[in-house]
Amino acid sequence: AQTVTQSQPEMSVQEAETVTLSCTYDTSESDYYLFWYKQPPSRQMILVIRQEAYKQQNATENRFSVNFQKAAKSFSLKISDSQLGDAAMYFCAYRGNAGGTSYGKLTFGQGTILTVHP
Amino acid sequence: DTGVSQNPRHKITKRGQNVTFRCDPISEHNRLYWYRQTLGQGPEFLTYFQNEAQLEKSRLLSDRFSAERPKGSFSTLEIQRTEQGDSAMYLCASSFRRGSSYNEQFFGPGTRLTVL
Numbered sequence: 708a709q710t711v712t713q714s715q716p717e718m719s720v721q722e723a724e725t726v727t728l729s730c731t732y733d734t735s736e737s738d739y740y741l742f743w744y745k746q747p748p749s750r751q752m753i754l755v756i757r758q759e760a761y762k763q764q765n766a767t768e769n770r771f772s773v774n775f776q777k778a779a780k781s782f783s784l785k786i787s788d789s790q791l792g793d794a795a796m797y798f799c800a801y802r803g804n805a806g807g808t809s810y811g812k813l814t815f816g817q818g819t820i821l822t823v824h825p
Numbered sequence: 826d827t828g829v830s831q832n833p834r835h836k837i838t839k840r841g842q843n844v845t846f847r848c849d850p851i852s853e854h855n856r857l858y859w860y861r862q863t864l865g866q867g868p869e870f871l872t873y874f875q876n877e878a879q880l881e882k883s884r885l886l887s888d889r890f891s892a893e894r895p896k897g898s899f900s901t902l903e904i905q906r907t908e909q910g911d912s913a914m915y916l917c918a919s920s921f922r923r924g925s926s927y928n929e930q931f932f933g934p935g936t937r938l939t940v941l
Contacts, residue, residue, distance in 0.1 A: 711867075744932075750830075752916070752932040798867050811922075812858065812881065813842075813930060815867030 709734045711801050713816035719823050720789045727774075728784045730799030732733045739818050741775065742813070745783045747795040755797070758782065760804075786821075794823045829933035831917050837939045838907055845903045846936045850919030857900050859892055860916040860929060861885065868916055874900060875922065907940045914938075 710733045720726035732741070758766045758775050765773050770790075774783045786793055793806040799816040830849045838844050850857050855920035856875050871890070872882045878898035886892075889907075892899040904911055915936040920928040 728829075731837070751934045753930055757929075800867075807929065811873055812870040813860075813918075814870065818865070818867050 709736070709803070709814045711799050711814050713799055713819050715819045716817070717820045717822070719822040720786070720800050722789055722791060724789055725785060725787045726821065728797055728799075728821070730782045730784070730816055731751040732780050732782060732799070732801050732816075734780070734801065734803070736803050740802045740804055741773075741779060741782045742800040742802070743771070743773070743813075744800055745793075745795045746798065746818075752798070756784070756822075767790045789823050789825050791825060794808055794821055796820050829917055829919050829931050831915075831936050833936060834934060835937050835939075837941065839908060839941050841906055843905045844907055844938065845854055845901055846915055846938075847901070848900045848917030848919075848933060850899070850917070851921075854931075855897070855918035856920045856922050856928065856930075857894055857920040858920075859900070859902055860918065862914040862916055862933065862935070863912075871915075872901075873876045878891040883921045904938075907938075909940045912938055 712731045739760045741758045744752045744756050746752045756768045756771050770787045772785045796818045799819050800813045802813050828936045832847045858873040859871040861936040862868040870883050871886050872892050874894040877894050889905045914937050916935045918930040920930045922928045
Protein backbone atom coordinates (compact mmCIF):
# COMPACT_ATOMS: atom_id res chain seq x y z
CA ALA A 708 0.00 0.00 0.00
CA GLN A 709 1.07 3.55 -0.67
CA THR A 710 1.88 5.83 2.26
CA VAL A 711 2.50 9.56 2.49
CA THR A 712 4.32 11.14 5.42
CA GLN A 713 4.52 14.79 6.40
CA SER A 714 6.89 15.10 9.32
CA GLN A 715 6.22 18.77 10.09
CA PRO A 716 2.94 19.18 11.98
CA GLU A 717 3.38 22.97 12.05
CA MET A 718 5.48 25.54 10.24
CA SER A 719 5.60 29.30 10.41
CA VAL A 720 6.98 31.98 8.13
CA GLN A 721 7.21 35.74 8.02
CA GLU A 722 5.27 37.51 5.33
CA ALA A 723 7.35 37.89 2.14
CA GLU A 724 9.77 35.15 3.23
CA THR A 725 10.18 31.64 1.81
CA VAL A 726 9.12 28.41 3.47
CA THR A 727 9.53 24.76 2.50
CA LEU A 728 7.13 22.01 3.50
CA SER A 729 8.39 18.42 3.44
CA CYS A 730 6.75 15.24 2.23
CA THR A 731 7.97 11.70 1.69
CA TYR A 732 6.06 8.82 0.21
CA ASP A 733 6.38 5.13 -0.35
CA THR A 734 5.16 3.22 -3.39
CA SER A 735 6.12 0.33 -5.60
CA GLU A 736 4.40 1.88 -8.62
CA SER A 737 6.40 3.63 -11.32
CA ASP A 738 3.69 5.85 -12.75
CA TYR A 739 1.91 8.22 -10.41
CA TYR A 740 1.03 11.79 -9.58
CA LEU A 741 1.93 13.82 -6.51
CA PHE A 742 -0.04 16.80 -5.31
CA TRP A 743 -0.04 19.57 -2.76
CA TYR A 744 -3.48 20.64 -1.56
CA LYS A 745 -4.33 23.67 0.56
CA GLN A 746 -7.18 23.62 3.08
CA PRO A 747 -7.87 27.04 4.62
CA PRO A 748 -9.74 27.07 7.94
CA SER A 749 -13.39 26.10 7.42
CA ARG A 750 -12.98 26.21 3.66
CA GLN A 751 -12.75 23.55 1.02
CA MET A 752 -9.60 21.93 -0.18
CA ILE A 753 -8.03 23.29 -3.35
CA LEU A 754 -5.22 22.01 -5.51
CA VAL A 755 -2.00 24.02 -5.30
CA ILE A 756 0.32 22.11 -7.59
CA ARG A 757 0.81 18.68 -9.14
CA GLN A 758 3.78 16.68 -10.38
CA GLU A 759 3.78 13.76 -12.80
CA ALA A 760 6.31 11.15 -11.75
CA TYR A 761 7.61 10.64 -15.30
CA LYS A 762 8.55 14.31 -15.61
CA GLN A 763 12.00 15.19 -14.35
CA GLN A 764 11.31 18.91 -14.40
CA ASN A 765 9.95 20.26 -11.14
CA ALA A 766 6.48 21.80 -11.37
CA THR A 767 6.01 25.51 -10.74
CA GLU A 768 2.84 27.55 -10.26
CA ASN A 769 3.56 31.22 -9.65
CA ARG A 770 4.98 31.46 -6.09
CA PHE A 771 4.68 27.72 -5.53
CA SER A 772 7.28 25.21 -6.67
CA VAL A 773 8.21 21.67 -5.81
CA ASN A 774 11.42 19.75 -5.37
CA PHE A 775 10.68 16.25 -6.65
CA GLN A 776 13.32 13.64 -5.88
CA LYS A 777 11.94 10.41 -7.31
CA ALA A 778 14.74 8.11 -6.16
CA ALA A 779 14.51 9.47 -2.63
CA LYS A 780 10.68 9.50 -2.79
CA SER A 781 10.66 13.05 -1.59
CA PHE A 782 8.30 15.83 -2.69
CA SER A 783 8.67 19.19 -0.95
CA LEU A 784 6.73 22.39 -1.54
CA LYS A 785 8.41 25.78 -1.58
CA ILE A 786 6.31 28.88 -1.11
CA SER A 787 8.11 32.08 -2.08
CA ASP A 788 7.11 35.60 -1.06
CA SER A 789 4.66 34.20 1.51
CA GLN A 790 1.37 36.04 1.90
CA LEU A 791 -1.13 36.13 4.74
CA GLY A 792 -3.57 34.28 2.50
CA ASP A 793 -1.20 31.32 2.32
CA ALA A 794 -2.02 30.43 5.93
CA ALA A 795 -3.75 27.04 5.84
CA MET A 796 -3.31 23.32 6.34
CA TYR A 797 -1.26 21.86 3.50
CA PHE A 798 -1.60 18.24 2.46
CA CYS A 799 0.71 16.20 0.31
CA ALA A 800 -1.14 13.54 -1.68
CA TYR A 801 -0.36 10.59 -3.95
CA ARG A 802 -2.35 9.05 -6.79
CA GLY A 803 -1.44 6.07 -8.91
CA ASN A 804 -1.89 6.40 -12.65
CA ALA A 805 -1.63 2.97 -14.17
CA GLY A 806 -4.18 0.69 -12.60
CA GLY A 807 -3.29 -1.18 -9.46
CA THR A 808 -4.84 -0.66 -6.07
CA SER A 809 -4.39 3.11 -5.86
CA TYR A 810 -5.82 4.08 -9.21
CA GLY A 811 -8.19 7.04 -8.90
CA LYS A 812 -8.08 7.58 -5.17
CA LEU A 813 -5.85 10.03 -3.35
CA THR A 814 -3.68 9.03 -0.40
CA PHE A 815 -2.99 12.00 1.85
CA GLY A 816 -0.33 12.82 4.40
CA GLN A 817 -1.17 14.03 7.88
CA GLY A 818 -0.91 17.69 6.93
CA THR A 819 1.22 20.69 7.91
CA ILE A 820 -0.34 23.77 9.45
CA LEU A 821 1.30 26.86 7.98
CA THR A 822 1.13 30.12 9.91
CA VAL A 823 2.13 33.36 8.19
CA HIS A 824 3.21 36.20 10.47
CA PRO A 825 2.78 39.82 9.30
CA ASP B 826 -21.83 25.60 -12.24
CA THR B 827 -20.39 26.56 -8.89
CA GLY B 828 -18.50 23.44 -7.92
CA VAL B 829 -19.13 20.42 -5.74
CA SER B 830 -21.85 20.93 -3.16
CA GLN B 831 -22.60 18.91 -0.05
CA ASN B 832 -25.60 18.87 2.23
CA PRO B 833 -26.03 19.25 5.06
CA ARG B 834 -22.91 21.18 6.04
CA HIS B 835 -23.28 20.16 9.67
CA LYS B 836 -25.09 17.26 11.29
CA ILE B 837 -25.42 16.50 14.98
CA THR B 838 -26.95 13.19 15.88
CA LYS B 839 -27.26 10.83 18.79
CA ARG B 840 -25.42 7.55 18.91
CA GLY B 841 -27.41 4.81 17.25
CA GLN B 842 -29.26 7.05 14.82
CA ASN B 843 -28.95 6.82 11.04
CA VAL B 844 -27.69 9.74 8.98
CA THR B 845 -27.52 10.43 5.26
CA PHE B 846 -25.35 12.93 3.44
CA ARG B 847 -25.69 14.15 -0.11
CA CYS B 848 -23.07 15.20 -2.62
CA ASP B 849 -23.76 16.97 -5.91
CA PRO B 850 -20.70 16.83 -8.15
CA ILE B 851 -19.73 19.25 -10.87
CA SER B 852 -21.98 18.70 -13.87
CA GLU B 853 -20.73 16.04 -16.28
CA HIS B 854 -18.09 14.78 -13.88
CA ASN B 855 -18.26 11.03 -14.17
CA ARG B 856 -16.14 10.15 -11.12
CA LEU B 857 -17.19 10.82 -7.57
CA TYR B 858 -15.17 10.15 -4.41
CA TRP B 859 -15.94 10.07 -0.69
CA TYR B 860 -13.27 10.73 1.93
CA ARG B 861 -13.36 10.99 5.71
CA GLN B 862 -11.24 13.49 7.61
CA THR B 863 -10.85 13.45 11.37
CA LEU B 864 -9.65 16.50 13.24
CA GLY B 865 -6.04 17.37 12.49
CA GLN B 866 -5.57 14.51 10.03
CA GLY B 867 -5.51 14.11 6.30
CA PRO B 868 -8.54 12.79 4.43
CA GLU B 869 -8.86 9.03 4.10
CA PHE B 870 -10.40 7.42 1.05
CA LEU B 871 -13.74 5.68 1.57
CA THR B 872 -15.14 4.86 -1.87
CA TYR B 873 -15.53 6.05 -5.43
CA PHE B 874 -17.93 5.78 -8.33
CA GLN B 875 -17.52 5.99 -12.05
CA ASN B 876 -20.94 6.98 -13.31
CA GLU B 877 -23.30 4.81 -11.23
CA ALA B 878 -20.84 1.96 -10.64
CA GLN B 879 -19.08 1.76 -7.29
CA LEU B 880 -15.57 0.72 -8.32
CA GLU B 881 -13.70 0.58 -5.04
CA LYS B 882 -14.44 0.56 -1.34
CA SER B 883 -11.95 1.05 1.47
CA ARG B 884 -11.75 -1.32 4.38
CA LEU B 885 -12.69 1.75 6.44
CA LEU B 886 -16.17 1.44 4.98
CA SER B 887 -17.76 -0.94 7.46
CA ASP B 888 -21.09 -2.62 6.82
CA ARG B 889 -22.79 0.29 8.60
CA PHE B 890 -21.77 2.55 5.71
CA SER B 891 -23.41 2.50 2.32
CA ALA B 892 -22.97 4.78 -0.64
CA GLU B 893 -25.02 5.10 -3.79
CA ARG B 894 -24.98 7.06 -6.98
CA PRO B 895 -28.20 5.86 -8.58
CA LYS B 896 -28.23 7.84 -11.82
CA GLY B 897 -24.58 8.70 -12.10
CA SER B 898 -25.21 12.22 -10.85
CA PHE B 899 -25.55 12.99 -7.13
CA SER B 900 -24.43 10.54 -4.48
CA THR B 901 -25.57 9.71 -0.97
CA LEU B 902 -23.57 8.31 1.92
CA GLU B 903 -25.56 6.69 4.70
CA ILE B 904 -24.26 5.69 8.09
CA GLN B 905 -26.46 3.36 10.09
CA ARG B 906 -26.35 3.00 13.87
CA THR B 907 -23.87 5.84 14.24
CA GLU B 908 -21.05 5.58 16.78
CA GLN B 909 -19.01 8.33 18.39
CA GLY B 910 -16.04 7.23 16.31
CA ASP B 911 -17.95 8.22 13.19
CA SER B 912 -17.59 11.89 14.15
CA ALA B 913 -15.58 13.45 11.33
CA MET B 914 -15.72 15.64 8.26
CA TYR B 915 -17.03 13.73 5.24
CA LEU B 916 -15.64 15.11 2.00
CA CYS B 917 -16.89 14.54 -1.50
CA ALA B 918 -14.83 15.15 -4.63
CA SER B 919 -15.54 14.78 -8.32
CA SER B 920 -13.51 14.53 -11.50
CA PHE B 921 -13.97 13.91 -15.19
CA ARG B 922 -12.17 10.91 -16.55
CA ARG B 923 -11.65 10.60 -20.27
CA GLY B 924 -9.26 7.95 -21.45
CA SER B 925 -6.02 7.98 -19.54
CA SER B 926 -5.75 11.74 -19.25
CA TYR B 927 -5.14 13.41 -15.93
CA ASN B 928 -8.29 14.34 -14.07
CA GLU B 929 -8.19 16.75 -11.16
CA GLN B 930 -10.40 16.03 -8.19
CA PHE B 931 -12.45 19.03 -7.07
CA PHE B 932 -13.54 18.94 -3.46
CA GLY B 933 -16.75 20.03 -1.82
CA PRO B 934 -16.94 21.91 1.50
CA GLY B 935 -17.68 18.75 3.45
CA THR B 936 -20.31 17.62 5.94
CA ARG B 937 -19.21 17.76 9.55
CA LEU B 938 -20.80 14.97 11.56
CA THR B 939 -20.91 15.05 15.36
CA VAL B 940 -22.20 11.96 17.13
CA LEU B 941 -23.19 12.57 20.75
